[in-house]
Amino acid sequence: MRVHDVSLVMRPDMTTWNKEPGPTITPFRRIAKGDTANVSTVSLGDHTGTHVDPPLHFIEGGGSVDALPVDALVGPCVVVAYAGTAHIDDAWLERARLPSGTARILFKTSNSELWREPTAEFTRDFVTVNASAARWCVARGVKLVGIDYLSIEPQGPEKAGYPVHHTLLAAGVVIVEGLDLRGIAPGAYDLVCAPIKIAGGDGAPARVFLIER
Numbered sequence: 252m253r254v255h256d257v258s259l260v261m262r263p264d265m266t267t268w269n270k271e272p273g274p275t276i277t278p279f280r281r282i283a284k285g286d287t288a289n290v291s292t293v294s295l296g297d298h299t300g301t302h303v304d305p306p307l308h309f310i311e312g313g314g315s316v317d318a319l320p321v322d323a324l325v326g327p328c329v330v331v332a333y334a335g336t337a338h339i340d341d342a343w344l345e346r347a348r349l350p351s352g353t354a355r356i357l358f359k360t361s362n363s364e365l366w367r368e369p370t371a372e373f374t375r376d377f378v379t380v381n382a383s384a385a386r387w388c389v390a391r392g393v394k395l396v397g398i399d400y401l402s403i404e405p406q407g408p409e410k411a412g413y414p415v416h417h418t419l420l421a422a423g424v425v426i427v428e429g430l431d432l433r434g435i436a437p438g439a440y441d442l443v444c445a446p447i448k449i450a451g452g453d454g455a456p457a458r459v460f461l462i463e464r
Contacts, residue, residue: 253463255440257357257430259300261293261456264370268401271296297454303446304403304426307453309416314423316452323394323425328355328442330435330461333378336361338405341383355442356388357397357461359432365400366431375406382414389422395444397427397459427459435461 259265263273274295280286297316298304303324306313329349333339339358349356360378365371377400380388388396396403396419403426404415419426427444441462446455 255435255461255463256458257301257432257435257461258457258459259366259429259431260369261295261300262369265300266365266369266371266373266401267296267299269373271299274299295456297449297452297456298401298428300456301427301429301431301459302454302456303444304416304420304428304454305452306420306423307451308426309413309420313420315450316446316455317448317450319425319446320394320423323355323423324442324444324446326355326394326442328357328395328440328461329353330357330359330432330437330440332359332437334361336378338379338381338409339384340381341387344384344387350439353391354393355395355397356393357427357430357432357442358399359435359437360399362398362400363431363433366433373401377402377406379403379405380415381405381409382418385415385418388424389418393424395425395427395442397430397444399430399432401429403428427457430459 265273277292280290305316307315362377443460446457
């Protein structure tokens with residue numbers, strides 16, 4: 252068994268969405284100053300780095316991150332490689348011939364190469380899924396969809412009304428954003444996605460593992 256960590260490292264100067272502040276990590280107690288243990292305080296946005304979107308992120312009154320079903324976050328998944336520069340659509344997904352009953356899909360695109368520089372400036376030039384692909388996932392009972400940059404929503408005219416987020420979240424599909432899939436081969440894995448359990452949270456950073464058997 253081999254376990255792959257596909258989470259981004261939290262750091263103050265990391266790439267964040269549209270120049271949102273990165274994490275701040277402040278010493279609170281230090282052994283070097285005579286304290287019995289090292290303790291720090293951490294402040295960060297709940298959509299920083301690798302993170303999960305629950306319905307509440309885009310749907311007022313929707314379910315919060317602490318109410319996400321565990322059976323969506325843990326279980327078999329398929330990593331799908333996409334080499335195109337346009338956004339993934341339903342026609343491409345049909346041609347991809349994913350195994351019947353696939354419940355969790357992680358999309359590996361050219362975005363993953365952006366993580367080679369963890370402090371790179373944020374860009375809106377990234378690949379993701381479009382509204383037709385979101386509808387395709389919902390129609391086939393997909394429980395979780397992940398992407399290897401900081402949003403699953405296309406930028407530009409296609410994002411008007413945020414149809415990808417609304418389609419997936421309204422159907423209870425968990426969205427995972429900010430995955431680092433550089434070293435991951437396409438194929439079947441077991442997924443463990445563990446978002447921080449924030450009461451009433453509209454998002455949460457997550458540690459995400461892929462288990463290769």
